[in-house]
Structure formats: structure tokens, C-alpha cells
Amino acid sequence: MIKAYRIKFLSPYTTIKSYTIFGAFCWAYRLLYGKDRLENFLKEFSENPKFLISSPFPVIEDIYLFPKPFFELKLSSDIKILEKLKRKPYKNAVYITQKVLEKIIKGEVKNQNDLMKLNVKSGVIYDNDENLSSLNFGKNQIFVHNQINRINNESKNLYFEEGIVPFENQEKYFLVKFIDESFINEFEKILKIVQELGLGGNKNIGWGKVEILEDDKNFSFLGRKETDKFITLSPIIAKNINLKNSYYNFYTFVSYTDGSFEKPKLKGKIDYIEEGSIIKKQDTNQFAGVLKHISNDIYQYGLEFPVYMEW
Template sequence: MYAVYIYPESLFPSSIPSNTIFGALCSAFSELGFDVDGLLSCYPDNPPFLMSSGIPCEKRDNGSVVHFFPMPKIPSAKIPDESNFDAFKKFKKVRFLHEDIFLKLSKGELKSAGIMNFEKEYCIKSSGILIPKGDDFHREQLAADVPHNQINRMSSESEQFFYSEGCFYKEGSGFCILVDLIDDSWKDKINAGFSFLKDRGIGKEISVGGGSFEIEFGEYTLPEVETEYLTSISRYLPEDIEQFNGGIWYDPVTIHGRSTDGFMKKQVIMLKEGSVFRNTGKKYYGSVAMVRENPPVVEYGMAFTVPWGGI
């Protein structure tokens, strides 16, 4: 699995979901003269590549990188009874799992019931990250409010004062974006796209110097096992939720906003990272939604699936 590592160097978003990354890449591809329309026409049936959301990661002093994957949704039937309710209330704060825990759950070597009463073997760190006790954890991101002042271009008067949110990251703290290169010919283009974004930035604050980052490329191995269920580490826009016959658990997220020219895009509801659904044997899950006709604008909603044996 191809891996792109982003280490923020200025004010940066607190998260970078897959649809944001894909949109930024398409913008970079357009600037670089690549065939974006041809790329988009391949989805959802014949995608040249699939992308995860930004997975929090931490580079250790020895050069190794530790990854923290989205916490998969636990079916309500697996939630403990009242005797373990207090432990479960604490466990609900978990948003990410240390890769050692996640990979064991993925392969079915560990079940979610085995980590919900977590305080003997695990602990929760900043940003809701569950790690094994004794792990040398140093990842840190500090929230920051950025002041903005809206100026009337005609009168030069201030009309609105407001804040947006971002984060500053400790050195070595960043994100890993996994890329399933179905068509290897896109590797160099993806490298060029991220190199372009490195200079331009990513996120809402690029106009004021935010969103800059250092970049590294590498590899990562995910389990390849047959499981009854899958989890998505990207945002997911199901083409038909009825296909799972009730075997799906998720939290919804609403995607909306304006184009750069101020035009309001069509609203889309996706499933958050960590959604769990029945493995129906399909090769690809998800879709790409058209949220504006002219010029065409899309929201990327392909699932980046990982086997899930932890139920």
C-alpha cells in the first residue's frame, strides 16, 4: 500500500478527510495539466486509485512511524450491560486506535469487547487516541483560533469579525494518507500533486499562509484476510445502503459549502470514517456525487475498506 506522510509546518486543519484530500488533488492535477475529467469518469466502477482520510501518525526518534486508525463503530448489541457502563462511558471518548490494537482487531485476533474494558491494558491520550500502556506516545496538536475581519470593498469598513479553527502540530506529528494504487501509472501524478500542494498548502487558511507541510512517501501493509465485515478509513457515500440488509453501523456527516466563486454546492450526507458494514463481496464500495453542474464539481465518497474481524 502506498503511503503519503504529511507533517504540518504552519497552522493546519485538525483533520483532513478523504473528500477534502481528493478535491485538493484534483485542483492540483488541473493546475499541472493532467486530465481531471478523464480521472473523474473512472469513478465509481473503475477507479485508478482509492484514498484514505488522513490517519494521525507520529514519527519516533528512531525514524519509525506509528499510525492511529479511526475507531470502528461498535454495533449496539455489543455494548456492555449496566455493570460495565462506567467503563464504556470512558471508552466512548476513543476516536483512534494505536495500529497494534487496530491490526489485531482487523485480523480477528482481538474483539471489541476485549478493549471496551480497557483500563488494565490501554489508556486514552490526547485527541481520543487509545494506546497500549507503556507506549512512548508524543503526538501533539494544539488547537488555535484564527481571527478574521471581513472588509467591505466599497466602504473599506469592517463588517464582520469572526474566528476559524486550526491546529499547530509538534514536530513529528502529522497524517498518513494511504493510497491503493489500482493503476500504478498514477503514482508519479499523485506524487506531483502532493508536491504541488506542499507549496500551495491545504485547507481553508492557505490564503494567510496556513496549510503548509513537509512530505514523505513510503509503504504500509494492511491485513489481507477474509472477514464478514469491513470498516472504512475514508468517508463513505453508499450507492445503496439497503445492500447490507441492516448489517451496517455508522455516524453520518454532512458535507456542504461554497465554491471559490461563492456558489453554494449541493449538500451531501456521507458516513464518517470508522463505519462498519457487511462484506458483500464487491470489489469497490461508494460513489462520487455531483454537487455542481457548471462548472462540474464532485464530492469523493469511495470507501477505503479494511477487513474487520473485531466485532
């Protein structure tokens, strides 16, 4: 069963991924049940996940956006300049609409050239019969922070950090596929605590304040027959992937554990396969990603959220 939830941003925030939400969920779980029970939950989850979670994506005027897939791009060496210019906005696009995603699932759109038969605007590829009037994803802004010496209250140094300033009523949505449907009520109870704690970094200075609401939109079109090829809506820590026959982008993520309740611990470098990557699994009976055990009580979420393709 797939359920959707909306995030309304009430303050500046840092980038939020599926692993951000899962991490916040774990802290809320620990506050509610204690450290020992959380560790038992994570050990069980690493072997038998109760749910899969997507990264948040924009929803604007009830138009739900998804990450643009990493299609194979075949170009001839003698491509003309005008053709290159025509391709640029499609290459730089970040999102697609649900209608475009459904075309991809059915095999009506299979490559970058097929995408170029559709429309593109402000980084979004949309179908020819769709109308996108206003697109606003919030504004990236550089914030200046002043580090204070706690002993003499003098300024030590200034440092800069990038954050996202939401526009009025800005919302994103994320999806949860419940493998164990009996866990839904428990998940939503803990999600209320997540809402109170906030999401992302710098919560100690008021960032990441959110309102999280259940979304009644039907996403059953994502729950079709499972195949060995899918688009992921969540970054993946690769475990069971045929990289040769997949189209993907890697990025390296370095982070600390949340410092709201204890001293932060460095998790180290994690290599992720980005959302929108087209993945072919080696073994269809196993997950492509993993909840990675970093050390002792530290885990990093890296399971896929698959949108299976019918071709």
C-alpha cells in the same frame, strides 16, 4: 499496492479528510493539464477509480494511529455506576494503534468489551505490551477574522473560525491504495503541486501550508484477502452498503469548491458515513461508496478505504 505519505504541518490548518486531499489533487491536476482533461479524468474515475485514498491520521514517535471502530455495544439495563465510569474513556477514545487494529482484523478483538481489556490513554486505545509516552494532536483554537470593505478599507465585522494549531514537527499520514499501479508516478508528480498549493481552508491567509513526503512504512497487512466486511479509513457516500448489518455513524458535510482560482460554488449537503465505521457490503464486486457527481463539473469524493476483517 498500498503506499503511505506523511504530512508535516507548517501553519494552522482546518480539518482534513480524504475528500480534502482528493479535492486538492483535482485542482493540481487541473492546473497541470487544464479543465477539460480534469473533467475526462473524473468521468473515468467515477466508473473505474485508479486509487482509493484514506483520511490522514496521527503518527506520533513512529506509532501509527487508526480510527476506533464503531463496535456494537450491548449493555444491560442494570449496569453499575462504576462500570459506566470504567467504560467512559474507552467510549470517548478516538484512535487505536496498529497492534490493536491487527487484533481486530484477526478477530481477537470483536466488540467494545474486548477493547476494554486493553489500555487507554489520551483518547488512544493501545495493546497491553505497548508504551505510549507522549500524545499531542495539536491544539484547536478559535481565530478572530476581520472582514474589510474593499472600497473604503474599513472594518465591516468580526467573525470567528476554529482552526488547529500544530505542535512542533506534528505529522499525520495518509494511505493510497493504487488499483492502477501505472498511475503511481503521475499521482506523486501531482502531489508535489498539492504541497505547493496547501491543504484545507483559508489558504489565502497562510493556513494549510504543508510538506508531503513519501513514507516507507510497510502497510501490507492491510492488503489481505477481501471479504464483505471491513473498517473504512475514509468517509463514505453510501451506495452499496447493507446498513442493517453495519455499525456506523452518519454526519452531514456542507462545503464550497476551492476559491483559490475561481469563485467558490456551493456543493450542498452530503451525508457521509464516518471513518471507523464497520461496513458490510451488499455486493462484494462493487465499491461501497461513490465519487458523487453533484452537478456539471462538480464531484464529491466518497469512496471507502477498506481494512478487511477475517471474521
